[in-house]
Each structure stands twice: as structure tokens, then as C-alpha cells.
Amino acid sequence: MGLFDDYVDPQQFNGGGGLLGRLLALPQFQRSFSPDASFNSTSVGPQTPGNAVYAGSVDPGPGAGLDQAPTNVADAANDNHPADAQCTTASYDCLSNSYDNDYAQACRKAYLACRAGGSFALSSGIPVITNFPDGGRVVLHPDGTSQYIPSRNPPKQPR
Amino acid sequence: MDNHAEGLESPPLEPEGNVETSDDTDFAEKCVALVKTFDVARNWQLGRSLIERNEKWGLVWRADFSILDSEPQFRVNRIVCWEIPAGKIAIEIAIGQGLTPLPAAS
Numbered sequence: 001m002g003l004f005d006d007y008v009d010p011q012q013f014n015g016g017g018g019l020l021g022r023l024l025a026l027p028q029f030q031r032s033f034s035p036d037a038s039f040n041s042t043s044v045g046p047q048t049p050g051n052a053v054y055a056g057s058v059d060p061g062p063g064a065g066l067d068q069a070p071t072n073v074a075d076a077a078n079d080n081h082p083a084d085a086q087c088t089t090a091s092y093d094c095l096s097n098s099y100d101n102d103y104a105q106a107c108r109k110a111y112l113a114c115r116a117g118g119s120f121a122l123s124s125g126i127p128v129i130t131n132f133p134d135g136g137r138v139v140l141h142p143d144g145t146s147q148y149i150p151s152r153n154p155p156k157q158p159r
Numbered sequence: 160m161d162n163h164a165e166g167l168e169s170p171p172l173e174p175e176g177n178v179e180t181s182d183d184t185d186f187a188e189k190c191v192a193l194v195k196t197f198d199v200a201r202n203w204q205l206g207r208s209l210i211e212r213n214e215k216w217g218l219v220w221r222a223d224f225s226i227l228d229s230e231p232q233f234r235v236n237r238i239v240c241w242e243i244p245a246g247k248i249a250i251e252i253a254i255g256q257g258l259t260p261l262p263a264a265s
Contacts, residue, residue, distance in 0.1 A: 106234055106255025109226055113252050116199040126193065126248055127167050133234065133255030139167050155257055 083118030083140050086148040087111055090136045097134035097154035106133040114138050118146070169251050170216045170241050172258055174209050186210065190220045190240035193250065202227045203236075207261040217242040223261050235260055 091114070094107035110132040117128035121140040130138045135151030187210055194200050208222035220240040235258040239251040 102233055103255065109236075110252075110254040112199050113197075113254055116197050117250075117252060120197055124193070124196065126250060127243070129167060129169055129249070129251040131172070131251060131253035131256065141167070 083121075083138075083144070083146050084115060086138045086140075086146045087114035087118065087130070089148055090114060090130070090132050090138050090150075093136050093150055094132040094134045097151065099157040103133055103155075114140075167243075167249065169249070170219045170239055172221075172237055172239060172251075172253050172256060174211055174221060174261070175213060176211075186218045186240075186242075187220050189248065190222075190238075190250075193240065193248065194222075194238055205238075207263060209261050221261060234258075237261075 088111070091107055091111035094110065095104055098104040098107055110130060114130035114132075117130050117138075118140045120126065121128045121142050122144060125142040127142060128140045130140070132138075132151070134154035136154075137149045137151075139147045139149070187208065191205065194203070194205070197203075203224045204227055206223045206225060208220060210218060210220045212218050218241065220238075222238050222240075224236050224238060226236065234255040235253075237253045237256060237258060239253070241249055243249045
């Protein structure tokens, strides 16, 4: 079953939240999932739900319940959520901004580097920033805290 | 480009033109050694690097790298390594960026 088999009018999201925000707003996606590390770079978004807990257990922050779509996914999955969740969010946004296979491949590589950066920061005591191709950035601190800063101006396809 | 990340400021990905020509090998070697401890870095091939010093950041080491199991990319992958307070180092890994490749060593 394709990820977008049932078309949803994007107008209901008021243009906010990125790809992940739109997915989280849909009842059928308000459950645990994570991108497969081997997801196909030719398609946008996760291929199959995984075992890692994300949407179902991450506290989206004050004022935003699981039954209410966050107006900005960065507010819902920004500070100090698990590093893997931050990397996942960043990769989803990156893929939603990608416009060719080269770009999408780079999003995937950045996701892997981001996850490695999280482990590295914890073990080495060195903070690591992963900068995704769309300009989104994940900051991973040695104390386990983290921030995801979405891109304000993702690169557009050259004309 | 403003590279301020909440909780951790970072130097720009592009060099600022204050190339260091001496007293830099220890810092560069330290950065290279750190990068090599990344799990995914075993698939990275470091290329051109550049070290700078400026008033705000102190020593900043930048290196472009390619990812060995990837198709040739038309984007730049770059590592930035810089000093932070208390004598520590921070690292930024930028993948698939629209940057100008670092110049060859003069």
C-alpha cells in the first residue's frame, strides 16, 4: 500500500509542519514509526514502519497534543528529543525538500551521519552538528540533549 | 551565511579568508583523528583542507570529503572543526551542500 494512496487535501495543514507535520496530522500515522535506514532514495518518506518509537511517544511540547497537528513540526520535535528522532525529523524534511536523486541520496547520507554523530557526541564528549542538504541542522550535545533547526530557505531546483 | 545553531554557535561553512600558515598542524591532526573515530567515517575520503584563525572562532579546520560508496556527487561534503571554550573541540558535518570546493593548498 502506498504511503499516499488516500489523497489528503494539503490545504488543511495551512502550509506548515513540513512532510512530517502533515504525516503526524493523519490519524493513521499517529503511531510509532521510523525510517528504515535503507530507504530508497528515489522515494520520499519512510518505506515501512520500524520499531523505533517516535511519533507515539515523543512529547510534542506544551499546547500540542497528539490529537492536534502541530502548526510547525519544528516546535513539536525540536528541543531535546532523542537524537535519533531529531535526525529522523531532519531527514524527512530534507527529503520533502529534495528535487532530484542526488539531493535525496545526500539526505540519506546526512541521516546516517547524524545518527553516528549522536553516538559520537555521547562517547567523546564533543558536540556535533549535522547539516542536511536542505539547510536543516541537528545539534547533538554530549549530555544527550539535542536541537533540530529546520531550514528557513531550502535550496530550490535550478532553472 | 548565519550558522548560529541554537545552543551551539558554529563558524561558517565557507572559509573567511584568514588562512593560517603556521602552528596549525597539531590542531588539524587532532581534528582528523576525531573524524576517524566516527562510525560512518570509514567510508569517507578526506580531500582538500584548510585551516584558518580569526578573532571570534580561533582555529577553524575545514575539510571536504567524498563518500566512497556513493555515486559521484555534484555537491560538497564538508567537515568543520573548531575550538570551543574550555579547550574543547566541536565538529560540524555538512553533507550535500551547494558550496564552493575548498581551494588546493598553495
